[in-house]
Amino acid sequence: MTLTPGLSYTPRHRAGFAIASLGSGLMMASASAPSPFYPVLQRQMAFSEATMTAIFAVYAIVLLFTLLTGGSSSDHLGRRPVLSLAFLGLAVSALAFELATTPTALIGARALQGISCAFLLSTLSAAIVDLEPPDKPGLAAVCNTTIPLIGLAVGALASGLVMEHADHPKADVFIAITVISLILSAAVWLLPETSPRHEGLLEALKPRLGVPAPARSAFWQSAPAIFAGWATGGLYLSLGAPIIAVVFSISSFFMQAIVVTLLAGMGALTCFLARGYTPRQIMLYGTTALALGTTLTLVGVAISSLGLYLLALAFAGTGFGTCFYASLRTIVPLTPPDERGELFASIFTLSYLAFGVPAVLAGLVIPHLGFVPTVLAYGTIIAVMAAIAGLWRKFGTGS
Numbered sequence: 001m002t003l004t005p006g007l008s009y010t011p012r013h014r015a016g017f018a019i020a021s022l023g024s025g026l027m028m029a030s031a032s033a034p035s036p037f038y039p040v041l042q043r044q045m046a047f048s049e050a051t052m053t054a055i056f057a058v059y060a061i062v063l064l065f066t067l068l069t070g071g072s073s074s075d076h077l078g079r080r081p082v083l084s085l086a087f088l089g090l091a092v093s094a095l096a097f098e099l100a101t102t103p104t105a106l107i108g109a110r111a112l113q114g115i116s117c118a119f120l121l122s123t124l125s126a127a128i129v130d131l132e133p134p135d136k137p138g139l140a141a142v143c144n145t146t147i148p149l150i151g152l153a154v155g156a157l158a159s160g161l162v163m164e165h166a167d168h169p170k171a172d173v174f175i176a177i178t179v180i181s182l183i184l185s186a187a188v189w190l191l192p193e194t195s196p197r198h199e200g201l202l203e204a205l206k207p208r209l210g211v212p213a214p215a216r217s218a219f220w221q222s223a224p225a226i227f228a229g230w231a232t233g234g235l236y237l238s239l240g241a242p243i244i245a246v247v248f249s250i251s252s253f254f255m256q257a258i259v260v261t262l263l264a265g266m267g268a269l270t271c272f273l274a275r276g277y278t279p280r281q282i283m284l285y286g287t288t289a290l291a292l293g294t295t296l297t298l299v300g301v302a303i304s305s306l307g308l309y310l311l312a313l314a315f316a317g318t319g320f321g322t323c324f325y326a327s328l329r330t331i332v333p334l335t336p337p338d339e340r341g342e343l344f345a346s347i348f349t350l351s352y353l354a355f356g357v358p359a360v361l362a363g364l365v366i367p368h369l370g371f372v373p374t375v376l377a378y379g380t381i382i383a384v385m386a387a388i389a390g391l392w393r394k395f396g397t398g399s
Contacts, residue, residue, distance in 0.1 A: 009134050016191035017131040020124050021143050023087065023184050027120045028148040029155030030090060030113065030177050031059070032264070034097065035237050036159045036257040037170060039245050047103045049242075049371070053363025055106045056238040060356025062114030067122065067349045074123040075342060079130070079195050082123045083188040089116035091181035098174035121348045126340040129332060130194035138275065141332060145271045145325035152233070152264035160257025194337075211346050215334040222327035223350060224389035225287055229323035230354035231382050232290060232316060236263050238359040239375060246371050248306050259313060266314045267321020274322055280393065283326035287390030290319030294383040298376050319386065324351075 035056075042052050074082040093116055096109035125144050132140035163169040211219045236243075240259030244250050274282045293316025300309030327347070335343045358378060366374045 010192075012190070012192055013131050014133060017128065017133065019184070019187050019191060020083075020127040020131060021147050023083070023120065023188070024124045024128065024144070025147045025151035025154070026177070026180055026184065027090065027117055027124065028151030029158070030094060030181075031117065032152045032155035032237060032260050033159045033173055033177065034110075035156050035260055036163055036241055036253050037173075039241055039256065040163070040253075041106065045101075045103055045106075049366045050363040051103050052242075053238050053359050053366075055103065055110055057356045057360040057363070058107050059110040059114040059117070060234070060352045060359070062111045063118040063121075064349055064352050064356065066115045066118035067345045067352070070119060073119065074126060075195055075339065078193050079123055079127045080188050080191055080193055082119050083127070083191075084185050086116045086119035086123065087181045087185035087188065089113075090120065091178045091185065094174045094177040094181060098171055098178075118348075122342075122344040125344040125348075127191065127194065129340055130337065131191070138329075141325065141328045142272065142275050144328055144332075145321060146268040149264040149268035149271070149321050152237075153261040153268065156237075156257045156260035156264075157254075160254040160261075163253035163257075212335050212339045212343060214336075215331050215343060218330045218334055219346070221393065222283070222330055224385065224392050225283055225323040226327050226347065226350055227354040228287070228290055228382055228385040228389050229320050230351040231358050231385065232294060232320050233263070234355040234359045235362075235375075235378055235382065236260055236313070237355075239362065239378075242371070243301065243309075243375060247301050247304060247375075248309075250306075258310070262310060262314045263317040263320055266317030267319075267324075269321075270318040271321045271325040274325065279326045279329040282322050282329065283393045284390060286319045286322030286326055287386050287393065288319070289315055290323060291383045291386035291390065293317070293319055294379050294386065298379045298383070301372065301375060301379075323386075323389070 038052055038056070041047075042049075047055075089112060093109050093113035096112060097106065100106045100109050128143050129140045159169070159173050162172050166172050236259050240263075241256035244252075244256045244259060250256070274285070277285075293312050293314075296312030297309055297316060300306070300312055331343070331347070332340070358381070362374050362378050365377075369377070
């Protein structure tokens with residue numbers, strides 16, 4: 001963390017760290033909360049599998065474009081104004097999702113959510129690093145990995161539970177997200193400003209990817225693992241609930257939601273437990289767990305074994321989380337404070353390419369290959385990529 005010369009770390013900095021961390025969890029909860037609703041909405045609105053993955057993937061595609069153009073805006077405008085407007089946009093997108101009655105409206109709501117989350121992803125991640133307590137070095141990397149994963153787990157699980165027991169689950173879930181987002185839109189003004197406004201915004205808005213020179217080698221060494229991990233997330237957030245419904249013939253909303261919860265929850269837990277190990281050790285474990293776990297989930301799907309599928313999914317989740325955690329531990333310490341927004345924009349651009357593009361392709365292929373063959377092909381590609389990422393790191397350089 002870098003403080004303005006002459007200033008000490010105050011209770012306001014500590015509160016700001018907590019607010020930014022809470023915001024990160026909410027943002028990712030909002031991303032996974034729609035997942036259990038997709039099969040229900042598909043039946044209600046009578047849209048195809050391709051449309052369902054399009055509704056999922058438009059979020060990632062719009063988010064990618066926004067990261068490319070505005071991901072580093074908080075390095076120039078300041079963290080607080082960008083966060084405030086982004087949380088306001090997230091509130092509007094959640095309300096729009098609740099009010100949507102057509103696939104087109106769902107796509108519009110998800111697109112607005114993608115724009116808002118793009119600004120939140122890069123800015124919250126940078127703010128958490130900026131406001132890291134000086135007596136707890138490394139806490140920012142743990143929070144930037146575990147809290148989003150906890151958010152993913154809680155968002156899907158909460159939706160599943162509400163769908164099981166509430167009379168109006170869609171309204172309950174998305175109005176709650178709207179209200180909390182509005183509260184955070186105001187609360188971020190309590191943060192100390194860690195990135196004072198300076199020139200260069202117009203130049204930064206030109207579509208580009210930028211990684212600070214000291215971090216470039218580490219970034220590209222970590223890129224295969226980041227891609228494999230987030231492609232796994234894309235698989236289970238877009239097709240996880242349909243896998244439970246189609247392959248295992250289970251209609252329980254809770255069971256459909258548990259897929260995302262297992263994947264992200266085990267990822268968060270393992271990152272917390274791994275904080276005492278070196279980035280290299282964590283990465284080697286993560287890529288191994290991701291490759292083996294994903295392979296075993298495919299076996300579970302192929303033989304219709306729910307127990308094997310869920311156990312393997314939990315194991316794959318430990319790799320999903322630790323691949324990203326090890327990457328952040330490797331890259332972020334090499335980055336100057338005033339370039340962190342740009343760095344996180346690049347990291348999440350790569351992440352959401354992996355998160356969204358394969359899901360779009362899967363939606364296009366399902367009508368031709370069928371649902372189960374598409375899932376098996378998608379998962380096989382992820383397992384191979386994870387194995388390659390592990391070999392890349394094992395025989396590369398770095399700690």
